[in-house]
Amino acid sequence: EPEVTQTPSHQVTQMGQEVILRCVPISNHLYFYWYRQILGQKVEFLVSFYNNEISEKSEIFDDQFSVERPDGSNFTLKIRSTKLEDSAMYFCASSIGAGSHEQYFGPGTRLTVT
Amino acid sequence: AQSVTQLGSHVSVSEGALVLLRCNYSSSVPPYLFWYVQYPNQGLQLLLKYTTGATLVKGINGFEAEFKKSETSFHLTKPSAHMSDAAEYFCAVSDRGSQFYFGTGTSLTVIP
Numbered sequence: 001e002p003e004v005t006q007t008p009s010h011q012v013t014q015m016g017q018e019v020i021l022r023c024v025p026i027s028n029h030l031y032f033y034w035y036r037q038i039l040g041q042k043v044e045f046l047v048s049f050y051n052n053e054i055s056e057k058s059e060i061f062d063d064q065f066s067v068e069r070p071d072g073s074n075f076t077l078k079i080r081s082t083k084l085e086d087s088a089m090y091f092c093a094s095s096i097g098a099g100s101h102e103q104y105f106g107p108g109t110r111l112t113v114t
Numbered sequence: 115a116q117s118v119t120q121l122g123s124h125v126s127v128s129e130g131a132l133v134l135l136r137c138n139y140s141s142s143v144p145p146y147l148f149w150y151v152q153y154p155n156q157g158l159q160l161l162l163k164y165t166t167g168a169t170l171v172k173g174i175n176g177f178e179a180e181f182k183k184s185e186t187s188f189h190l191t192k193p194s195a196h197m198s199d200a201a202e203y204f205c206a207v208s209d210r211g212s213q214f215y216f217g218t219g220t221s222l223t224v225i226p
Contacts, residue, residue, distance in 0.1 A: 004157070
């Protein structure tokens with residue numbers, strides 16, 4: 001069964017450093033997403049991406065964040081200058097459509113900022 | 115604005131007992147509703163969803179949920195809990211855009 005994959009599973013970085021989280025969505029999906037889950041809190045939407053551009057973003061997704069689909073398979077989330085409060089589990093998801101279509105989630109990348 | 119409230123961050127049931135996980139939503143448009151399960155160190159897996167039509171929806175692993183518009187609820191049930199059901203459960207609502215709004219999750223413990 002096709003699945004969303006994410007690398008790395010765990011990333012430790014120092015405050016102020018740039019990190020890139022990588023995702024390979026399911027191949028025939030058209031919508032791509034990033035969510036994050038701070039420990040003990042709810043899963044929060046960051047951004048959705050369709051047709052090579054951002055379709056929706058939350059207040060969390062400020063200028064420190066960017067997304068890219070550099071080729072036909074990868075989808076990346078870059079955090080330009082990490083802060084302690086960026087420590088969280090980051091989930092990538094993909095779907096064949098928006099709205100009623102289920103989103104398929106990857107296993108997550110745990111980002112620890114020290 | 116859309117939001118989801120899951121009552122009870124931790125629920126414990128005995129093996130073989132009824133599982134009831136509560137979800138109430140707020141939506142400015144007719145919602146699409148989802149339940150996801152998260153096992154330790156894994157991503158979120160879809161259990162079931164409601165979009166239109168029959169208000170009682172059946173999902174995987176014997177779970178079902180009923181959409182009650184008058185109560186703005188979408189509670190998840192399973193008649194008989196199994197040890198393998200121990201996990202974190204998340205209710206989510208979509209406002210027909212691309213964003214899902216998740217609840218804070220309910221951790222289910224199954225006692226042998």
